[in-house]
Amino acid sequence: MDLVPDFEDRRPGEVATPYPTDAQVPGFRMACGAYFDVMTKLGRAVMRILAVAMGQPATFFDRALARPRAQLRLLRYPAAPPGMTEARLSCGAHTDYGGITILAVDSPGLQVLVPNRTATSNSTPDVVAHPTSRAHASIHGGTWMRVPVVPGTLVVNLADMIARYTNRNFHSTLHRVVHAGVNRDRFSIPFFFDMDAETVVRVLPQFMPGGELANPEVKEVYFPDPIVFGEHLMRQVESTFGAADKRDEATVAAS
Numbered sequence: 001m002d003l004v005p006d007f008e009d010r011r012p013g014e015v016a017t018p019y020p021t022d023a024q025v026p027g028f029r030m031a032c033g034a035y036f037d038v039m040t041k042l043g044r045a046v047m048r049i050l051a052v053a054m055g056q057p058a059t060f061f062d063r064a065l066a067r068p069r070a071q072l073r074l075l076r077y078p079a080a081p082p083g084m085t086e087a088r089l090s091c092g093a094h095t096d097y098g099g100i101t102i103l104a105v106d107s108p109g110l111q112v113l114v115p116n117r118t119a120t121s122n123s124t125p126d127v128v129a130h131p132t133s134r135a136h137a138s139i140h141g142g143t144w145m146r147v148p149v150v151p152g153t154l155v156v157n158l159a160d161m162i163a164r165y166t167n168r169n170f171h172s173t174l175h176r177v178v179h180a181g182v183n184r185d186r187f188s189i190p191f192f193f194d195m196d197a198e199t200v201v202r203v204l205p206q207f208m209p210g211g212e213l214a215n216p217e218v219k220e221v222y223f224p225d226p227i228v229f230g231e232h233l234m235r236q237v238e239s240t241f242g243a244a245d246k247r248d249e250a251t252v253a254a255s
């Protein structure tokens with residue numbers, strides 16, 4: 001049995017889960033709205049910092065973020081049933097699709113892959129457990145690192161478009177959730193802060209091999225062609241949710 005999140009605000013092609021009424025859960029909707037607004041402000045600030053880190057003016061993303069694609073998900077991973085000890089994926093290995101994800105978690109479970117650039121005998125075989133990791137053909141395994149829970153902090157994951165702008169000098173973090181053998185629920189709140197779906201994304205010249213910001217070890221041009229973010233999004237959503245049944249078949253050992 002896999003432990004998958006049992007609530008999120010929407011799945012592709014579906015309308016958002018209706019909010020409970022104020023009589024049912026007083027203040028819930030208002031709190032979600034307030035959190036969304038604060039995260040949008042934070043998202044803009046983080047993207048400005050990221051722009052500077054990418055050698056661009058702080059305003060680099062402003063146009064693409066005039067109408068951001070922002071989504072808040074409220075996830076609950078149910079506690080493992082009594083007696084279940086097997087380690088199974090609660091959320092299969094994947095990368096997020098757009099700009100950044102700002103994540104609040106209440107308990108451990110999130111793991112990120114620290115990739116090897118070149119093949120070694122220690123390569124982790126289950127990196128290919130999820131269809132979207134096809135995008136990671138150049139990553140020859142790596143080590144799953146447990147992300148510590150530090151009260152009062154948020155986790156920021158870089159997503160696919162940042163890897164594209166930087167020719168993978170900045171990674172779009174491959175991550176998964178392992179919440180098994182734990183007898184209490186886990187809650188997490190990812191806020192996906194992405195550019196307008198019409199944004200055209202191409203590798204910045206500074207990150208091309210030999211470019212002034214490029215790691216000399218990165219010799220390959222991973223993304224020769226520009227893409228429209230919305231098209232990437234559609235493809236990834238189809239491959240992720242279309243294959244959801246197969247997604248978590250692989251049993252994983254938490255490293």
Ligand SMILES: O=C(O)CCC(=O)C(=O)O
Binds near residue numbers: 073091
């Ligand atoms: O629950 C988590 O910690 C991560 C969730 C996640 O990666 C996602 O929803 O994309």
Ligand SMILES: [Fe+2]
Binds near residue numbers: 094095096101175
């Ligand atoms: Fe994610």
